[in-house]
Amino acid sequence: MNAAPIAIRAAFSYCVQQVRRYDYHHYLSLLHLPPAMRRAAFAFRAFNIEISRAMDLTSEPRVGLMRLLWWQEAVDKVFAKKLVEQPVARALSSVISEHKISKQWLKRSIEARINDANREDNSIPKCTSDLEKYAEDTQSTILYMTLQAGGIQSTAADHAASHIGKASGLLLLLKSLPYHFGRTGKIPYIPADVAEKYGLLTTINGRSEIVIEFGEQISEAVFDVASVAGAHLQKARGLASTVPQEAFPVLLPAVSAQVLLDSLQRSHFNVFDSSLARGVLGISPLRYQLKLKWYAWRRHDGIRAIERRTDRRKCTADRAGLGNPRTPLLPPPRPRSSEISKPNFCTTTNIACIVPYADDAISASSKLLEINPEIYTAWNYRKRAFEQRLQESTDQELIKSLVEAELRVVEAALRRNPKSYGAWYHRKWVLNRGVVEVDFDREFRLIDQLLKADPRNFHGWNYRRFVAKLKVVPEVEELKFTMDMIDTNFSNYSAWHNRSALLSCMLSTKVLGFDERAKILAEEYELVRQALFTDPSDQSGWFYHLWLLDQTVSPDEVLLVSTWPPHGSDWVLSIAENPACYKLSQLSSLSNYFLQSGKLPIVLYFNQSVKGVKSSSISVNSTFLKNEDLVWTPVPPTKSEEALCWVTYLHFQNIQQCDSKTKAYSIEVDLDHSQNIISSSGLHHCHPLNLRFHLTLSSASVRHSGGELVDDLFIWNCDGGDSAEESNIIMPFDQLNISGHPVPEFCRWKLETINKEKNLFTEISEENCKFVKLTLARLLVARDAMLSSTTPVTERLIHLRDALELFEDLIKLDPKHARYYEDQRSLVLMNQIQFPLIRVLNVIPNSSGCLLGLETLQLLTCLNLGHNKFNSFTAFGPLKFLGSLRVLDISFNEIGSHSADTTRYLFSSPLSHSLELDKKFTLDFCNAKIKASEHWEAIILFKDLNLKQLDIKGNIVADENFRDLLVKLLPTIRWLDGERL
C-alpha cells in the first residue's frame, strides 16, 4: 500500500516543478510559507497554471475549451473523492482530504477561465470592473484557498487577499499583453471603456477592437489599468494592521505585484519594453529574492513592506493619502515613437539628444554597429560626431586616432556582415575626407582578407576600385589582379566584371599598350575562351563574352545608315482636292504615300544613338523653306535627346500659291563636319555628306483610291500577293551607298572575330548548353547587323532563320527562362524592320510579345499583330508614337489573360503611369458605366491613336463593354472587328 503516498509525492513534486517553471515569482514567494500551507499552495498554483495555460497550449480554441471543461469535471470528481489520474488533480485531492477547502473557489476560477475562453475572438472586456472580477476569480481565489488551507479565518485577511489578488491579477494581465499580442495580434485585456478614452477603439464589422499603435495611447491605457491595481494594493495596505500575523506569508504575492508595478512605472507603462521581460518581473532575480526574504524574515507581510518602500521612494502615495489611489503612479512620459519601435536604439538617440557627441554615445554607437551594421542612423551619427571632433581638434595625433577609431568600427562591423552597405560607405567616407594619409597597405590587406573569405563579394571589389583610384594604382596592375583572381577561380563574376570595367576605361582612354583595340580584344577573347571551353555551364565567362561581343560590334564611328527620301530619288507630290491631303509618289516605282496635313518627313537613321541633330548641324536647302525653321525630333522622343532615328517635317502650306506646278525642286540635305552630332559614347559624326532628292509638284487631282482616303475595310493580304515587298517583314535597309567610305581595318577584324567565334561555338553547340546557344544566336545576329549592307536579303534570311531556330531550341531547353528568349526573338524580328518607311506590316504570328523599336516606323499605316503573344495593352506602348497608324489588328492575342501586367513594374518608374485623363473622359465613362480604372491601360493607348480599323477579337478582354469603350475612345473608327460602325 505504499503506492499511493509515492504517487502523491510525485504529484506534489510535479506541482512544484510546474510552478517553478511557469510562475517563478510565485514559486519564490511560496517558499516562504510554512510547510503545511506550502503543499496546498503549490497544488493551487499548479492548478492555476493548468487552467491558465489550457488555452495557450493549443491554437484551436475548442481544444483548449475542452481541456477547461475536463478540469471542471475533474474538480467535481476530486470533491466526490474519485480518483483522477492527473498529478495536479492528485495533489488537489490530497490537499482536500487534509484541509477543508471550499469547492466554490476552484469552480469560480475555472468558470472565469471558461468565460474568458468563450469570449468572442475580437471582443474585449467592457469595463475595468469586468477585468477586476476576472482577476479576483483567478488570483484572489488562490489566496483564499491558501488561507483556508492554513486554517486562518480572518475577514481582514480575506479582504486583503481579495485586493492583493485583484492587483496582481490585473498587473499580470498587463504584463502578458505583449505575449497575447504576439500570439493573436490583438490586445485582449484592455477594457473597452479605457480603450475608448484614449481613442484606441475601432469598430470593425460591429466588433470592437483595439488598434495597436505603439504610441503613448497604449501606455496611457496601461497606466489606467495599472492605477486600478495600485489602488487595490493601497487598500490592502490599509488593512495591514488588522491582518493576523500568520496570514502574512500567504499575502507575500503583494510584493511581486508591487515589484511589477514599479517595473511598469520604470518603463513608463510601455508593456512592450523588453526590460519587463528581463529577470523576475523586470528586476534581477537576486534582488527579487532578497526583497521577498527581507519581508518574510521581518515577519512583515508584503503590504506593510510596500508601505515602507513607497515612503522611502518619496512617492506621493502616502502624502496624498489613500483617497486618491491614482496619484502615486507617475503618468507615463511621452516617449518618441521611434524609441518604442526600436528599443535597442534608445540609448544612442537618447544620449545624442542630451549631450551631443558624448564619448559614451559614440562608444555605444560602435557597439551597436558591431552588433548590427545596418543601422544607418548610427553611421550618420558617427559621421556627424567625427566631423565635429575633427573641427575641434588640431592635434595631428588626435586626428589620426579619430580616423583609426572609425576604421576599426568599420572593420568590426564588416566582421559581422561583410556585405554591409553602411559600413563600406562609412569607410569610403572617412578615407575620402583625406584628413590623414591613407595606409594603403592596410586597406589592401583588408580587401585581400575579404576577398579570400568570399572572392565574389562585390562590396570588396567595389572598395578595391575605390582604393585603387585613391592611390592612383595603374590600371595595368589592377588588371593583373583580376587575372590572378580569375586564375584562382574562373567562376568569379566579380573578377570578370572588374576586368571588363578596367578594360573599357583603358581602351577608351588609350592607356599605353592598350591603344590597339583589336589586339587587346583578341587577347581577351582568347582568355575567355579558355574558361568557356573548360566549363560551358559556368555563366561568369559568358557574361564576359557578352561584354566582349558588345565591345566588338558596337560601332566605333557614327554613320548615317539610311535616309528617307532616298538619295537621288524623284518624287511627285500631287495635291488632292481636299487641301489637307497630298499624294506622294515615286517616279521610278509604283509606291506612293499619302501625307496628311501637308507634311513631308525627312528621316535620318544613324548606326547608333546620337544627339545634337538640329538645324545648325544639318542644313536642308530648298527654295521653298528656310533651314532655320526646321525642327528635328528624335524618334522615339527621349529624355536624353538621343535616338537612332531623327525626323523633320517639311510643310507645304504655301504650295498652292506656287505658280509653276510642274517644276521640279531639288532638296539638299547637308551633313557637314560639324561636331555637334555626338553619340552616347562620345563619338562625332565626321563624314560630310550631301544628299539630294527631287520633288515635283503636280496639281493633277488624285483619284480617290488607296487605303487612306477611302473608308473601305482593309483586308490583310496574308499570302503576300500584290504588295509583296511590303508585307514581307524583312525590309532591306535603304542603305546609303556612299562611295569613298573607307572600310577600316578594325571593321574587317570585327567581322573576322565574329566569324571565328561563331565557328568555335558551332563546334560545341551539340552539348545542349543554353549559354552556348544563346551566345551563338547573339553572334549570328551581330554578324547579320554587320553584314547587312553588303549581303543580299536572301542570305540574311538564312542567318536569321538560324538565330530564330536557336531561340526556339532555347525555349525548349530552358523553359524557366522562356519568356526572356521569346523577347529576344521578338527583338531579332523587330530589328529587321528598322527602316522607318514601311506602311504595311504583318508580324509573323506567334513570334512576338514585344514591340521595342517599332516607334521608328513613322509612316506605318497598317499593322497586323494578330495571333501573337501580347498580354497587355502596355506592350503596345510604342504604338502611341505612330501618328499615321490607321489600321491595327491585335486579334487573337492574350490581352486580359493576366489580371496585372507585371512587366511594367520592371521597366518604368511608377510616376510614368500617372493617368492623364480628361475630366470629360472620366465623366463619359461614368455615364456609360464603364470602370475606367479597369481599362486605363487601353485608354492611355487608344486615346492618342486615330484608328480607322481595329481588330481585337479573340482576346479575353474584348467583351461587349470593352467594345463600347473603344467606340468612345476612338471617334475616328469605322471598322471594329470587321463590322462597320
Add this chain to the structure above:
Amino acid sequence: MDMAENFLAHQDYPSIEPNAFDIIVYGTGLPESLLAAAAAAAAGKTVLHLDHNPFYGSHFASLPLPSFSSFLQSVFRSPPKSFSDLSASTSPYDVFELESRRVYSEVEFATSQPPEPSRSFILDLCGPRVVYCADMAVDLMLRSGASHHVEFKSVDGSLIYWDGRLCSVPDSRQAIFRDKSLALAEKSQMMKFLKMVQGHIASGSAAGAGAGAGAGAPEERFVRMSPQDLETPFAEFLQKQHLPPKIRTIILYAIALADYDQDCEGSCGNLMKTKEGLERISLYISSLGRLPNAVGAFIYPIYGHGELPQAFCRCAAVKGALYVLRMPVSAVLLDKVSNQYKGVRLASGQEIFSQHLVMESSFTVQSSVSSLLDNQDFHYSKHSRMVARGVCITNSSIHTDSSNILLIFPPRSLLPEQSVTVRALQLCSNVSTCPSGMFVVYLSTQCHDATVGKECIRAAMEALFRLPDSSSSEEIFSSDNENAGVSKPNLLWSVVYIQELAQASIGSIHSSPMPDGNVDYQNLLETTTKLFSKMYPEAEFLPPNKASENADEDGSQSD
C-alpha cells in the same frame, strides 16, 4: 663471431623486463610502427618493438646523406649468430637463426662528391613518396594522434613528360582553365570527363555503398556507369570516351597513377580495370582541396618520410609499448612439439616470449622451417620484384613556377623498352630536407630486370638534368626542347640503386611489407590493416572507424 664481439664490446645490450609480451615487432618501418601503435593503442596489447638499427624507420627512414650512403652499402651484413650453438642444447625450443635478405643492390654513386654540408641533406630510402590528402594514411594519423608529431607541406602539382617536354597535369577545373598547353577542345573534353567521374562518384555515394550499380540513378546528373563498363580495362574505357591521346595519358598515368603500360596487351595482369581507375581518380579528386593549405592532391612530410614511422612509434610508446633500438634479434624460438612460434632470442642472449611476432620481410628464418611458416602472400603482382630508385641533388628547379612537384614519365616516353611509369619527386628546402637553394629529386620505377630499371632511371635523369659527364646527350635534348632559354638544372650528385620488393606474409610469424614501388602508401596500409585483423580479428585497427576500412578491404579484394 668477431662481429658479434665487436658489437658487444662497444654496445651493452640492455636486458628487457618483462620477458613476455603479447606481441613483438621487429623493425621500425611504417607498417611495423603502425602495427605496434594499433596493438598498443587500440587493442591494448603489450608490445615490444625492436630494431637493430640505431634509428627509427628501417627501410622507410630518412637519413642524413652520409648515413644514407653507408646504410645503402652496409645493410647486407647478417645479424650476429653468436649464441646459436650454445642455445641448441639448453633450450627447450627449436632455435632458428634469423637471416637477413639483401635489400639494396647495385648501388651506384655518382663520381662527384655530394655538396656540402652533406649532413643537411636528409634523404628518404623509399622515395619518391607522397601522401594523398584523402589518403588512409592521413586518416590513420588523425585517428591515432600521430598527426601531432608530423607536419606536412603541399606538393604544388604534377608534371607529365609528354612529347619530350614537361607539361603540367590539368587535374582540376581551375588547372584546366589555366593550362595554356591544352587546346580548347581538349579542355572541354577533359572537363567533361572529370564531370562524368564526379557524377559517377556522387551517384555511388548517393545510392549508398552497398547498393551497387542500381538502375534508378537518383539524379540524371549523376550518371552511374554500367557494371559492364566498370569491368573493362580503363584504357579501353577512356578510348571509348573519345579522349585525345594526351588527355588519356594524363588520366591514366598522372591522375590514376597506373604503373604499367596500359596499352600493352602482354602485361595483362597489370591492366587497370575501369572500376579501379575510377576509384583512384575519385581518391585524387577528393584529395584536392581536402586540406586547407594543400594546393594539390599530395602532401609531403617535413623532414622526410622517416617522420611517419616515428610518429606512430611515439603513439605506441605513449600507450606503453617498449622500444629498444640497436637490438638485433638473432633467432626465433619454436615449440619443439607443435612447431608453434614461442618467442625470440635477442642478440643479448635474452629470450623473450610472445604470442605474435611481426618482422620486416627482409628477415627470414632458415629455409628448412620456412615451409612451417607457410607464406600467404598478399600481393598478386609477380612481375615486380624490385624497384629501381634514384636520388639526385641539383641546385635549381626543374620547373620555374613550382618547387615541390611530382613528375610522371609515362611508359615508353623515355625509352622504347620502358614498360613502367617512372615517377620523380622534386623537393625544395621548404620541407627541410636540403639546404635552401638546393633541390632533391627522387626517382623510381618498378622493374623485372635491374639493368632495364636503372636505364629508365638514367634516361629520366638525362631528360631532367644536365649531367656533368655527358654533354652530348644534353645537346640533343636542348635542341628539341622548346624552352631552350630555360636551362636544365645541373646534376650535382646522384645515386641509383635497386631495392628488392618483399611482400608481407602471414603465418605463425608474420612479416610486414617492404616499401613498394608506388608513390603513395595506399597498398602498404591496406596490407598492414589485413595483417592486423588476422592477428587480432576481434580488435579494431586504430578505431573509431573500422567499418570504412573493412569496406576498403572488401573493395580491394574484389578487384
